[in-house]
Amino acid sequence: MSRGYNFSAGPAALPEDVLRQAQAELLEWGSARASVMEISHRGKDFIALAEQAEQDLRDLLAVPANYKVLFLQGGATQHFAQIPMNFARRDQAVDYVLTGDWSEKAAKEAKPLARVRIAASAADSNYARIPARAAWDLDPTAAYVHVTPNETIRGVEFHEVPDTGAVPLFGDVSSTILSRPLDVSKYALLYAGAQKNIGPSGLVVMIVRDDLLERCPRDLPKIFNYAEHAAQGSMLNTPNTWGWYLAGLVFKWVKAQGGVVAMAEHNRAKAQLLYGYIDGSGYYRNPVEKSARSWMNVPFTLPREDLDAKFLEESEAAGLLALKGHRAVGGMRASIYNAMPLEGVQALVDFMKDFAARNG
Amino acid sequence: MSRGYNFSAGPAALPEDVLRQAQAELLEWGSARASVMEISHRGKDFIALAEQAEQDLRDLLAVPANYKVLFLQGGATQHFAQIPMNFARRDQAVDYVLTGDWSEKAAKEAKPLARVRIAASAADSNYARIPARAAWDLDPTAAYVHVTPNETIRGVEFHEVPDTGAVPLFGDVSSTILSRPLDVSKYALLYAGAQKNIGPSGLVVMIVRDDLLERCPRDLPKIFNYAEHAAQGSMLNTPNTWGWYLAGLVFKWVKAQGGVVAMAEHNRAKAQLLYGYIDGSGYYRNPVEKSARSWMNVPFTLPREDLDAKFLEESEAAGLLALKGHRAVGGMRASIYNAMPLEGVQALVDFMKDFAARNG
Structure with missing residues (x-):
């Protein structure tokens, strides 16, 4: 047998060069005399790996200095809920733009947690288009506007970043991140499940503007509080170390391309x-x-x-x-x-x- | 260089045989013509892997049929919060037995979510002992009693399962699971971060009695609801597929030992x-x-x-x-x-x- 051309929607194909490197060093990573999976996330070797991965992602996307980069768990789906928990009050409006199944799910998970408004929807076209920005019904008091710049199931993609004025724009970029330039500064928050363009499943990368983290409620359990994760360099608890490592290899690979x-x-x-x-x-x-x-x-x-x-x-x-x-x-x-x-x-x-x- | 004897507390050493197998099949797993990281968790190959891993764990611990086995994310720390979210009302007592740093953290994360009681604590001995069961101050109306059967930092371990009568006993067995026989039927819920005796970090295994899942509140976001995870075979969203795969290899290895x-x-x-x-x-x-x-x-x-x-x-x-x-x-x-x-x-x-x- 040999490797095929793998068109999986996710978990998806990884660069073969990355897999070969991971294979070569699976039992002994660097000078650790152990697998990268077998070492403490708080040791200096892993910290260096983690910081390098973050820096490479910052370089690739020209992430402005006033944004934090987090390496989290739970899949994008967990963050469909965790985002309103952190950034909206229960009675506050949050605007969702529906362009497919994933934006629908994001809005649904937010429902018990905030006052979800559907600012625009392409459901009437069977999700065959992106609703024109001019037709969006945005609430200027909304905590945020949520978009899904690429919908994996329907195969629709925003080719421009919508302007939402003073309301922070949030984007689930799971299936488009690193596929093209992305103007981070137009978003207040970006997040991505890793299992398409970043690495294996079980890792979520989040890019979030500093000032937003001041909104995270203090009565939230720490583990759900993004400000706490940011303050601890995403090591509030043991992260997915293998996922972080592979993401780092993928970032290097994208740079090399x-x-x-x-x-x-x-x-x-x-x-x-x-x-x-x-x-x-x-x-x-x-x-x-x-x-x-x-x-x-x-x-x-x-x-x-x-x-x-x-x-x-x-x-x-x-x-x-x-x-x-x-x-x-x-x-x-x-x-x-x-x-x-x-x-x-x-x-x-x-x-x-x-x-x-x-x-x- | 060569592999050392690795005494890491976690992420910890994995069996070398397991690492060698993972290395050998890293680019092509089974007949998939892709890495196990690159295939859909909903495809028949991965489903078979997932079911086999669950069955092997059930065999190893003789898990009774009225318990569900879940493969989750977030580390034990996330479940410190998620457990009271699922199994206690905010005004309901939950009893914690403090035997070290991890049980302290579990109690602390539960505080915003339920009425946390400290039923017993060995803090006065600097966590050098397990408080005698006779001295525990349990609330018979508590939603559950939480123990940490092995404390990684202090190196203390329960060598008997405490009897908590009609109140369900919950145990964080992250650092003792699979190290010895475990009478699952004495617990209503067991959970373990994988990164000690099961596999890489980023995976949590939970064993939970069916009847308990009826308590999970319907207004919880789905992704935090254990009953939803159980109903979906832990595939409510994309699981940590690499972690699940490695856990399966470790279960096979424990069986072979x-x-x-x-x-x-x-x-x-x-x-x-x-x-x-x-x-x-x-x-x-x-x-x-x-x-x-x-x-x-x-x-x-x-x-x-x-x-x-x-x-x-x-x-x-x-x-x-x-x-x-x-x-x-x-x-x-x-x-x-x-x-x-x-x-x-x-x-x-x-x-x-x-x-x-x-x-x-």
Whole structure:
């Protein structure tokens, strides 16, 4: 057997160079005479690793000095709840923009914790577009506006950062972080589950503006209080050390590729190749408005549903893995995160052409 | 360089056989043609892994059928808060037995969430003993009684399960789980951070009696609700898949060693060797009452504090790693979890003898 081209939506493919390094040093990391998993997070070796990972992420995204970078646990879903716990009073408005299943979930988890308003929703289009900013119904007293800049399931993506004036903008960037430049200063808070473009699952990276941390309520249990995590350098308790380590290797890898500008070129080329072929095929179809298409997640359908099983079986046999679409959408989905090489997308397109010719 | 004997309190040493297997299959796990970190937690391959890990743990601890086994995130510390959120009303008494720093922290995190009572405390002995059960001041209306059967920092351990009558007993078994047989049926809830005897950090294993889950409040955000996690097979959101995988390998390894009965013999022998030497040395000292000494964490002091730095430098040079004691106790601490072989403890004792002879 050999490694396939892995189109999994998440946990997703990691750069092979990163995996090879992790494999080589799995039993003995640096001069530790132990695995990186077996050492104290409070020892000087791990602290150095942790600080370097943070610095590399700061470099990659040009994170301004007045933002903290946190390495947390719980998946983005936990933070769907923890964010209103920290930044909104129960009776305070919080504005959510619904562009797919993940923003819906974020709003739902916030409901017991604050007064959730739906400022805009593309549900009427079956999440095939991004609602125009001009049509958003924002509350100027809201604690924050929450957006999901890339929706993994529907494959829609904001290609511009919306202006929300004086109300802090929060973004769940799980499936777009590091795929292209990101103007951190336009957001008050960004967070991302690691398992798409950063590392393994079980790690969440958060970038949060200093002044916001003053809002964290003092009566919150410490472990849910972001200000406490920030004050302790994300070592309020034992962090996911393996996840932090791998994230650090991925940040180095992104730097070696030329940073997020180079990643954007790479990702744009992959997306253009795949959407271009789909649109011109007369066979496959992507339902998303062109201006809102995701660079990371490309859902597509075949002309007939009864071809799906055959497509999946044959694509997997050809080493093109995990193409099954989400049940909410059906058909196929190719997730083409940073770690997917252009050759992988080319191999997919070649397979799709051949499949279409054989099953016209 | 080569791997040392690693006495880290946690994240702690893993069985070398487990690390070698993880290393061998890091890039391609089973027939996945991808790393186990790169596949969907909802795919059949990972589901099979997850179910097997749960079954192996059930086998090892003879977990009764009316208990759920959960694989969660956040470290034990998060569950210090989440447990009262799920199982106590804000005005309801919850009884905590303080036997060291970790039970103190558990009680402290619960304070904003329930009416915390200290049913017993060994603080007056500087946590050198376990308070006698007869002297506990329990509230029969309490939502639960919380104990920490092994305290990592002070090195004290319950060698019997206390009877709390009709009030459910909860135990944080982070640093003792799988080290010896454990009568799950005497507890209503057990939980453990993985990073001592189970796997890497970032994973928490919880064993909870079915009927207790009916208490979980419906107005809790789903992600904090244990009943929701149980209903979803711990896949309410993306779990720590790497942690779950490694835990599964460790469970297999414990089975191959002969299970928890064999581990107990192994761990008793290691503890006897080390405490026996310390007590007879006339040089080193362990402050804990003999009946309350931990099999897993052995703190000891040298005759003079100014020898500590020399001891640490020379022990590390001899391949005996991470012996520095916790700052709350000073001196040294040898954590001798399941993965520590008897030869490692023998090497430590040999070094200690030699050091004492040279620094009398």
